[in-house]
Structure formats: structure tokens, C-alpha cells
Amino acid sequence: MSLLTALLILGGLALVFGGLLGFAAVRFKVQSDPLVEQIDDILPQTQCGQCGYPGCRPYAEAIANGDDINKCPPGGDSTIRKLADLMGVEAKPLNAAQTVAIKRVAYIREDECIGCTKCIQACPVDAIVGASKLMHTVIVDECTGCDLCVEPCPVDCIDMLPVTPTPERWKWDLKAIPITQVE
Amino acid sequence: MPSLFQQIQAGKLWDFHGGVHPPTRKAQTAQKPIGVLPLPDRLYIPLRQHIGVAGHVLVSKGQRVLKGQPLTSADNSMAVPVHAPTSGTVMAIAEHTSAHPSALPEITITLVPDGLDEWRSRYPLNLATSDKLSLLERIQESGIAGMGGAGFPAHLKAGLTQPVDYLIINAVECEPYITADDALIQEGAITIVKGIDILCKLLNPKAVLIGIEDDKPIASAALKAACSQREHYYVRDVPTKYPSGGEKQLIQLLTNKEVPAGRRPIDIGIVMLNVGTAFAVAQAVLDDQPLLSRIVTVTGETLSQPQNVLALIGTPVSDLLTFCGYQQQTAGKVIMGGPMMGFTLPDLTVPIIKTTNCILAPSQYELPQPGNELDCIRCSACADACPASLLPQQLLWYSKAKDPAKLDEYNLFDCIECGACAYVCPSEIPLVQYYRVAKAEIREQQREAVKAEQAKARFEARNARLEREKQQRMARNQQLAQAREQAQKTGSNSNAVADALARIKAKKAEQPAPATNREQVLAEREAKKQQAREYQAAKAAANQQPDSVSETAKQEQAVSSEPTVNESATVEPANAKSAAVAAAIARAKAKKAAQAQAEQQETIVEAEQTKQPEAIEQSSPQAATDPRKAAIAAAIARAKAKKQADSEKS
Numbered sequence: 001m002s003l004l005t006a007l008l009i010l011g012g013l014a015l016v017f018g019g020l021l022g023f024a025a026v027r028f029k030v031q032s033d034p035l036v037e038q039i040d041d042i043l044p045q046t047q048c049g050q051c052g053y054p055g056c057r058p059y060a061e062a063i064a065n066g067d068d069i070n071k072c073p074p075g076g077d078s079t080i081r082k083l084a085d086l087m088g089v090e091a092k093p094l095n096a097a098q099t100v101a102i103k104r105v106a107y108i109r110e111d112e113c114i115g116c117t118k119c120i121q122a123c124p125v126d127a128i129v130g131a132s133k134l135m136h137t138v139i140v141d142e143c144t145g146c147d148l149c150v151e152p153c154p155v156d157c158i159d160m161l162p163v164t165p166t167p168e169r170w171k172w173d174l175k176a177i178p179i180t181q182v183e
Numbered sequence: 184m185p186s187l188f189q190q191i192q193a194g195k196l197w198d199f200h201g202g203v204h205p206p207t208r209k210a211q212t213a214q215k216p217i218g219v220l221p222l223p224d225r226l227y228i229p230l231r232q233h234i235g236v237a238g239h240v241l242v243s244k245g246q247r248v249l250k251g252q253p254l255t256s257a258d259n260s261m262a263v264p265v266h267a268p269t270s271g272t273v274m275a276i277a278e279h280t281s282a283h284p285s286a287l288p289e290i291t292i293t294l295v296p297d298g299l300d301e302w303r304s305r306y307p308l309n310l311a312t313s314d315k316l317s318l319l320e321r322i323q324e325s326g327i328a329g330m331g332g333a334g335f336p337a338h339l340k341a342g343l344t345q346p347v348d349y350l351i352i353n354a355v356e357c358e359p360y361i362t363a364d365d366a367l368i369q370e371g372a373i374t375i376v377k378g379i380d381i382l383c384k385l386l387n388p389k390a391v392l393i394g395i396e397d398d399k400p401i402a403s404a405a406l407k408a409a410c411s412q413r414e415h416y417y418v419r420d421v422p423t424k425y426p427s428g429g430e431k432q433l434i435q436l437l438t439n440k441e442v443p444a445g446r447r448p449i450d451i452g453i454v455m456l457n458v459g460t461a462f463a464v465a466q467a468v469l470d471d472q473p474l475l476s477r478i479v480t481v482t483g484e485t486l487s488q489p490q491n492v493l494a495l496i497g498t499p500v501s502d503l504l505t506f507c508g509y510q511q512q513t514a515g516k517v518i519m520g521g522p523m524m525g526f527t528l529p530d531l532t533v534p535i536i537k538t539t540n541c542i543l544a545p546s547q548y549e550l551p552q553p554g555n556e557l558d559c560i561r562c563s564a565c566a567d568a569c570p571a572s573l574l575p576q577q578l579l580w581y582s583k584a585k586d587p588a589k590l591d592e593y594n595l596f597d598c599i600e601c602g603a604c605a606y607v608c609p610s611e612i613p614l615v616q617y618y619r620v621a622k623a624e625i626r627e628q629q630r631e632a633v634k635a636e637q638a639k640a641r642f643e644a645r646n647a648r649l650e651r652e653k654q655q656r657m658a659r660n661q662q663l664a665q666a667r668e669q670a671q672k673t674g675s676n677s678n679a680v681a682d683a684l685a686r687i688k689a690k691k692a693e694q695p696a697p698a699t700n701r702e703q704v705l706a707e708r709e710a711k712k713q714q715a716r717e718y719q720a721a722k723a724a725a726n727q728q729p730d731s732v733s734e735t736a737k738q739e740q741a742v743s744s745e746p747t748v749n750e751s752a753t754v755e756p757a758n759a760k761s762a763a764v765a766a767a768i769a770r771a772k773a774k775k776a777a778q779a780q781a782e783q784q785e786t787i788v789e790a791e792q793t794k795q796p797e798a799i800e801q802s803s804p805q806a807a808t809d810p811r812k813a814a815i816a817a818a819i820a821r822a823k824a825k826k827q828a829d830s831e832k833s
Contacts, residue, residue, distance in 0.1 A: 045635035047642045055642060114818050125641040144638045154822035169630070170285035171623040172616060 035064045042082045046074045047124035048146030055124060063087070070094050074145070104160040105143040106150070110135050112157035119149035119158060187438065191349075191390065194419070197439040199432045201570045202424040203603045205359050205523070207398060211489045212482050213362045214401075217370060218492040220506055226294040226497035227279050227534040228254060228265050233328030234335050235261035242292070246273050249303040251473050254292050257323050263336045264326045267294060268475040268495035270301040282519060282536045284526035291534070294497065305471035315385055318468060325467030326474045326537070330459030331428075332520070334538040337460050341385045348452035349438060350388040352379060352461055354395040354406065355421060355428035358521030361541040363478040364458050366491040368395075368402035372409040375458055378465030379416065386454055391416045392437045393458075398423045425523065426601040430455050432570050444597050459540075479535055481507045483544035485515055494535045501531035503542055518543040522550055523602040557610035565604035565614060571597050575604040575614050582621040587628060590621055598622075769820075 039060035046056070051071035053059040063069055069083040070092040077094065084091035108119070108128075115133040120126075127143045130136025138149075150158050185193070231237035238255030242248055248267040257264045274295045278288035308321060323338035331353055352375075356364045368375060379391055393410070395403045397420040410416040421427055421436050431442045433455065440451050448455055459477065466472040475496060482489040487508030494503055500517065518525040519533065521541050535542075543550075565575035574593055581589040595618060604614045 040639075043635075044631070045638040045642065047638065056639070112814065112818060114822075124645065125638050126645045127641070142637070142641065144634075154825055155818040156821055156825065157818075165285070165287060167281055167283040167285050167287050167289065169627065170283075170287060171627065172284070172619040 033061075033064055036060045038086055039063050039083065042075075042079060042086065043072060044075045044079060044144075046144035046146045048074055048144070048148060049124075050074070050146075068092070102162045104145045104162050105140050106138045106145070106147075107140075107159045107161045108136055108138055109157040109159065110137060112155055114155055116154055118152040118154065122148045122152045124148060188389065191392065191417070191438060194417075196419060196421060197436055199427070199435040199570055200572045201568045201603060202426065202432075203568050203606050204423070205425055205606060207359050207423065208482075209360065209362050209365070209398070211360075212480050212491055213365055213399070215366075215490045217366050217478060218488075218490045218506065220492050220494050220498060220502065222269060222296050222298060222300075223495070223498045223502045224295070225274070225499065226268055226271075226296065226495060227499060227532070228268070228292045228294060228497040229279070229281060229534065229536060230255055230265060230290050230292065232265060232282075232334060232496070232536040232538065233263045234333060235263060235328075237290070238262040238264045240276060240292070242273050242276075244273055244276060247271070247297075248273060248294070249301050251303045251305070251471075251475060253324070253326075253473075257326075260323075260339065261336065263328050263338075264324065264473075265292070265496070266326055266473045266475055268497055269294075269296045270299050271296040280530060280533050282533050282539060286529045286533070307471045308468050310381060310384065310468065313468075318381060318385060321468055321471075322464055324473070325463070325471075327460060327463045327467060328474075328537050329457055330463060330477060330537065330540070331457035332524075332538050332540065337456065337464065340454055340456060341382055341464070343386065343449050343454060345449050346452060347386045347388040347449070347454050348390075349454075350379070350382060350386055350391045351433060351437060351453060351455040352391065352393040352458055353428060353430070353433055353455055354393055354399075354402070354458045355433055356399075356540075357396060357423070357425045357428035358523050358541075359425075360482050360543055361480050361521050362482075363480045363491055363540045365399045365402045366480075367462060367478050368399070368458060369405055371462055372402075372405040374465045375406070375462045376409040376413065376416070377469060378461035378463070380413075381464050381468050382456065382461060388454070389415070393418045394421050394427075394433050394437055395419070396421055396423045396427065426570055426599070426603065429570060429599050429601060431599070444594055474537060477535070477537065477539070479503060479539055480541040481544075482541065484546040484549045485510050485512055485544045496537060497534045499532045499534055500528060500542055503535070504531065504544060509544055512546065515544065515546070518545070518550075523606065524600065553613065554611045556612050559610055559612060562609060564607045564609065568603040568607045570601060570603060571599055573598060578621075579612065579614055579617055582617040585621070585624065587621075587625050590625065595621060595625070 036057070037060075040057050043056040043060055049055065050073050051059045051062075053062055059067070059071065063083065069087060069089065070080050072079055073094060077091075080094065081091050106119075106128075113130075113135045115130065115135060117130065117132050117136070119136060120128045120130060124146060125142055125144055127139045128136050128149060129139060145160065147160060150160065230240065236259065238257050240254065241256055242252075242254050248254065248271065250267060250270045252267045253264045254267055254273075255264045256262070271294045273292060275293040276290065277293070279291035279293070280286050281289035281291075283289070308317065310318075319338050319342045322341055323336070327337040328334040329337060329340075354364055354368060356362065379393075383391060391413070393406055393416065395406060395418065397403070403418060403420055407418045410418055419437055421433070426432055427436055430448060434440055434442060434448060434451075434453055438453065440453070442448050442451060442453075463474050467474070476493055477496065478491050479494050480489075480491050481503050486504070487510070489507060492503060492506060500519070504517065517528045517531060519528050519539060519542060520526060522543060522545070525541065525543060559576055559579060561576060563576065566573075569575055571594075573595075577593050578590065578595055578598070581593065582595075598615075598618050600615050600619060602615050605612065605616075608614060
């Protein structure tokens with residue numbers, strides 16, 4: 001008798017919890033992988049495609065599925081460190097040979113632009129304005145410096161220029177102050 | 184237990200953590216009268232001299248401006264205008280070295296004074312009859328930004344609508360050397376109190392606390408005398424300690440309240456303004472005199488007459504130094520601001536701005552070059568000195584490690600950069616510089632994060648748009664296909680045939696009308712031919728007549744000259760065209776050559792290269808004749824070259 005009661009109780013509990021879990025799975029279903037969101041937040045969102053994926057989100061998905069974390073040159077070492085922390089893996093040096101040290105934005109030499117709209121189609125963040133057979137120009141504040149517009153330009157009139165510093169964005173230069181590093 | 188207000192009324196003072204006692208060195212300038220600077224040759228007025236945004240420029244190059252005339256407009260609440268400090272002509276609106284530690288160029292209006300000092304018309308306000316809004320408007324239009332150093336727009340503080348318990352007037356000039364506020368109080372205590380009256384009308388505080396250090400007895404007495412008729416104005420002598428003039432420190436000294444991290448004093452019912460600001464407010468409202476000048480302490484052992492001077496905004500630092508007898512020293516430096524928080528000037532054409540309170544030209548002995556930085560020995564002297572109760576050694580550690588999370592945990596942004604920690608450090612570590620770098624780095628990261636967020640949003644919006652367009656295109660195609668299918672299914676052949684017939688009929692109906700026209704045209708043509716024949720006959724007849732030889736010669740000349748003109752006209756475009764083509768070919772060749780080089784086809788490269796300079800030489804002088812065509816040609820050439828390169832690559 002007692003055996004039957006125990007079985008009934010346990011079976012009942014199993015049913016109740018199973019039901020609860022089943023309900024929760026339907027009711028609180030998460031559409032996307034939260035890990036992808038977290039990785040995407042860390043990536044610099046330049047949408048440059050230097051990692052080999054079309055944009056930052058696809059790369060985030062790839063990382064979540066086990067791709068290397070060191071394929072993002074615009075993010076640099078700090079991004080790799082953050083990704084390593086998040087994913088619980090060792091931080092690796094950047095894969096690409098060259099690192100983007102200075103922040104750059106695209107600049108169109110306007111008198112040479114022939115108005116072909118190829119750069120507009122290439123820009124991942126719609127930061128180039130212009131129309132067919134009319135001059136194009138870059139909205140500097142929106143440019144992420146991804147270089148994607150440089151290649152399609154048939155007349156090579158797009159330069160990547162370093163961002164000019166302003167007093168507000170100026171970083172105190174330690175080298176201007178007499179400091180010696182103690183070993 | 185008496186209430187806080189009762190304690191304050193009774194004259195109780197509190198203390199803040201830490202602080203240092205550097206030698207004050209104020210005696211050099213404190214007792215001297217304020218010198219009046221002669222009119223400088225040039226005034227450099229930066230558009231932005233406060234925290235916020237610059238107004239729009241209202242003047243143009245070459246325009247004559249009157250004293251007190253606004254040069255920029257205060258078109259939003261964060262903008263504060265700048266004014267012409269004297270009458271003169273605007274010489275330039277261009278970049279000039281800024282009065283900022285970075286010395287990066289900023290847009291600056293250069294004014295050449297004409298020596299007349301001619302005022303614009305002035306409209307002083309009556310305090311009793313004017314309302315708050317007009318007072319605030321006047322304060323903003325007069326270009327008043329905090330004169331203590333930060334340069335926060337005064338109208339924003341004076342226009343706060345939250346209830347204010349205490350209005351604190353900061354007369355604590357705690358940094359060594361500086362006596363500008365001291366001098367101002369000694370000479371203008373009554374005006375300052377009038378300014379406080381105006382601020383009281385705007386803010387309606389329970390009490391006004393005026394904090395002044397006890398090493399300024401004359402100024403303190405002057406303030407007390409000026410306040411004697413006011414019931415709720417309390418002048419408090421605070422002990423001399425650096426940095427008791429810091430906003431949060433003075434609040435703690437006078438009211439025993441602490442401003443929470445990341446909050447403003449108004450959140451605990453306190454507004455603080457500098458004495459200089461109160462003085463400027465009084466001048467703006469009661470005299471309609473905008474902020475055109477300020478008192479600057481010019482001091483240091485390299486000067487023969489260190490003193491306080493009344494300098495127009497925009498006066499170059501070099502003028503002040505010359506006035507006070509500056510003897511340039513080898514490796515001597517000039518500091519804007521005090522020795523604790525100031526910065527070294529890279530050149531002396533930097534102008535005095537609204538927040539400049541001191542120009543310090545110390546000798547080598549007075550302010551020696553900092554020694555070698557040594558290791559931190561963890562003596563914790565910095566933590567004892569920190570007025571914000573932070574842990575400077577931990578902050579140094581994490582600043583060096585560039586760990587923003589930890590820096591935030593240790594409240595880096597509560598650091599007021601007073602320099603007390605660096606002052607006491609036995610290892611001579613310039614701690615504040617590390618914090619400044621770390622702060623700038625973190626701010627930059629925050630900006631980047633915001634930008635990344637925007638870029639992400641734009642990227643997603645673009646993808647959504649492309650997807651939408653694709654859907655629309657597909658839908659349209661589908662619709663068209665359906666329409667075609669339907670037409671094929673339902674469209675009976677008889678219909679199509681009938682349509683075609685109708686079209687042919689319509690065409691036929693149209694044709695007769697042009698036919699008549701054609702006849703007319705033919706007739707006209709015939710008539711013209713006839714005319715031409717007659718003319719030729721007449722010409723032949725004229726040629727036969729010997730009298731008209733000269734005439735025909737003229738005609739011939741005219742005829743012959745015309746073609747030459749035509750020829751030259753046609754030759755030029757032809758030249759330009761050929762030049763453009765040549766340029767294009769040259770460029771294409773150049774690009775090709777470069778690519779060939781990359782592919783290590785050395786022999787070809789050499790051959791091409793020998794051709795290349797010739798082609799360029801040929802093309803360049805001709806290309807100059809028609810730059811536009813040449814540019815187009817160049818563009819085409821580049822395009823071609825690029826295409827070729829791509830095809831070669833693939």
C-alpha cells in the first residue's frame with residue numbers, strides 16, 4: 001500500500017512539474033539566442049565584414065556557434081578581451097595582420113565623383129548621400145570607417161582619412177608630461 | 184539637538200576629508216590695486232568659452248562692431264554668446280590656438296580694436312519691476328558662464344525651478360597664487376551683493392551662505408560690511424585648506440551635506456555660484472554690461488610687477504605678461520590657471536577667456552620640473568589627502584591596467600582632479616594625469632558605444648528597407664505575371680485581332696493630315712532651291728564685272744577668314760579631346776603598369792615604364808587647357824583601369 005502511495009505521489013509530482021515546465025517552455029519562449037545578443041553588443045557594429053561574415057550580427061551568431069573570437073579588426077584587443085570573458089575562452093591575438101589603430105572615416109573627393117551610386121549601395125549604414133549622376137558625400141558622423149565603399153568606387157575618389165581631434169574628444173597625452181615608466 | 188538651519192545660523196562649520204596645505208604665495212598680488220591693461224592690438228575671442236555649445240556667428244569679416252555687441256547668438260539653452268569687448272573691426276573668423284590643455288585650434292573671432300571704445304546702446308533693467316524671465320534672458324544674453332573655472336552657463340543655474348534651500352556664493356579661492364576673487368571682492372563687494380540680490384530673486388533660497396577663506400581678512404570684512412543690511416546673508420570664514428573651494432567640498436564645509444555620486448548640488452537643494460559670476464550678473468542686469476572683461480592674477484617670480492589686472496576677454500596672454508614685466512627664462516613655462524590644476528601654455532598668443540583666473544610664470548626654483556616618477560610604495564598618503572575620499576592608489580593601478588569596470592567600481596568619476604594626491608606623493612607620481620587619461624578613455628568608449636548602437640540601428644533599418652523593397656518587387660512581378668496569365672486565359676483571340684484592326688484604322692485616319700503638310704514642305708523646298716539658284720547666278724555675274732574686284736576680294740577674305748576661325752575653333756576641342764584621351768590612356772597605362780609590377784612581370788613593366796613618362800609629358804600640358812574634359816577623361820580612364828585590374832585579378 002505504502003509503495004503504491006509513494007509511486008502515486010512521485011508520479012503525480014512528475015506530472016505536475018512536467019506540466020509546469022512544458023507550460024513555461026511555451027509561455028516564456030525566447031525567440032533568439034540571448035548569447036548572440038550579448039556578443040552582438042560587444043562587437044563594434046561597423047558592419048565592415050572583415051571577419052568574413054556580412055555584418056556584425058552574423059559574426060555574433062558564428063561566434064555563438066563556435067567560431068574564433070579574433071576576427072574583428074575594428075574592435076581590436078579590447079573587444080577580443082571582452083569576448084573571451086563572455087565566452088570563457090582564452091583571449092587570442094588578432095587574426096588579421098594589420099590592426100586598425102587610428103579611427104578613420106570615408107571622405108569623397110567631390111569634384112572627382114561621377115555619381116555612379118556604387119558606394120551608396122555598398123555602405124552598410126546608409127551614411128552616403130547622393131543620387132545617380134549627382135555628387136555623393138559622406139555623413140561623417142554616421143560613417144563607421146568600414147572601408148566597404150572604397151573598393152566599389154570606379155574612379156577611386158574615396159579616401160579614408162583619420163578623424164580630426166577636437167578639444168572635447170582629446171585624450172590627455174601622457175607623453176607631453178615628463179613621466180618615465182618604472183620597470 | 185538644534186536643526187541644521189539653526190546650526191548654520193549659529194555659525195557652525197564642518198570639515199571635509201583630506202586636503203593639503205601648499206604654500207599659498209598670495210602675498211605677491213593680494214594687496215595691490217587692480218591694474219588696467221592698455222588696449223591690445225588684437226583680441227582673439229573663441230566662439231565657445233563655456234561648457235555647452237557655441238552660438239551662431241552674427242558678424243562677418245570686415246564688419247565694424249561696437250563694444251558690447253554680441254558676436255554670436257544664444258539660440259539654444261546650452262549656448263552662451265560672446266561679445267565684442269571693445270569697438271573695432273572683425274579681422275578674421277578663423278582657427279586659433281585654444282585656451283585648452285590640448286591647445287587644439289578652435290574657431291575664433293579676431294577683433295582689431297579702433298581705440299574709440301564706443302558702446303552699443305544699453306538698456307539697464309530695474310530689479311524691482313522686471314520679472315524672472317527677462318532677468319534670465321538678460322543673464323544668458325550677457326554671456327555669463329561660471330567664472331570659477333568650469334564655465335557652466337549661469338542662466339541654467341539661476342533658472343533652476345527646484346526648491347532651493349541654500350544659495351552658496353563661492354569666494355574660497357583655495358589654489359595657491361590666485362587672488363583674482365580676493366581683489367574683486369575688495370573693490371566690488373557692493374556690486375557682488377547686488378548680484379546676489381538678483382540671484383535670490385530668481386532662486387528664492389532660505390539663506391545665502393558666502394564662503395571665504397580666513398586668509399583674506401580685508402575681503403571678508405568688505406563682504407560682511409556689504410551684507411550688513413541683508414538678513415539671511417551669512418558670510419562664513421572657512422579655514423585655509425586646499426581644495427575647500429571645490430563645489431562639493433565647500434558644500435560639506437558649510438552645510439555638512441554630501442552631494443551623492445553622479446548627482447548635482449540642486450538634488451540636495453543647493454545652488455553654488457562664484458563671486459565673479461554674481462558680480463557679472465549685477466553688471467549685466469543693472470548696467471546692461473555683458474561679460475567683456477575679467478580680473479586675472481598675473482604672478483610668478485619671473486615677473487617684476489606681479490599683480491591683478493582687468494583684462495578684456497580675448498587679450499593674448501603675452502600682453503598681460505609684458506604689462507607685468509615678464510622676463511623670459513630659458514626653459515621657463517607659463518601656466519594658465521593655478522599650480523595645482525592649471526596647464527602649461529604651448530604659445531603665448533592664447534587668449535584670456537571667461538574662465539581664466541590666473542596666468543602663472545614661475546621661475547625654475549619656484550616650481551621645479553617634476554622629478555622622476557618612482558614606484559608606488561603604498562604609503563597611502565594620497566588616500567589621506569583625497570578630498571573625495573577615493574582610493575588613489577587603486578585608481579592608479581586600474582588606470583595603468585586600463586580596466587574601466589574596476590575604475591567605475593572605485594568611483595573614478597568622483598575625482599575632482601584637484602591634484603592633492605599628486606602633491607603629497609613621495610614617489611612623485613603624477614596621479615591626476617593618469618586619471619585624466621583614464622577618464623578621457625572611458626568617455627571615448629562611451630561615445631563609441633553610443634555610435635555603435637546608432638550604426639547597428641542604421642544597419643538594421645537598411646536591411647529592413649532592402650528586404651521590404653525586395654518583397655515589393657516580388658509582389659509586383661507576381662502581379663504582372665498573374666495579369667499576363669489572366670489575359671492569356673480570358674483574352675479571346677478575337678479581342679486581340681479587333682484591337683490590332685482598330686490600331687491600324689487609327690493610324691490610317693491620322694495619315695492624310697501630314698500628307699498635306701508634306702506637299703507644303705516640298706513646295707517650300709522648291710522655292711528655296713530656286714532662290715539659291717538665282718543668288719548663284721547673280722554672284723557669277725558680279726564676279727565678271729571688273730569694278731567690283733575689291734568687293735569680291737573682301738568677300739573672299741571674309742570667306743577665307745571664316746573657315747580659319749572655324750578651323751581654330753574645331754582644332755581646339757579636338758586638341759582637348761585628344762589630350763583628354765591621351766591623359767586617359769596614360770593613366771590607364773600607369774595603373775596597368777603598377778599592377779603588372781605587382782605580378783612581377785618585370786620585363787613588361789620596364790617597357791611600359793619607359794613609355795609611361797612620355798605619355799604623361801605629352802598629355803599634361805594639353806590636359807591643362809580644358810580641366811573639365813580632362814577630369815572626365817581621367818575618371819573614365821580610372822574606371823577602365825580598375826575594370827581591367829579586376830578582370831586580371833579574376
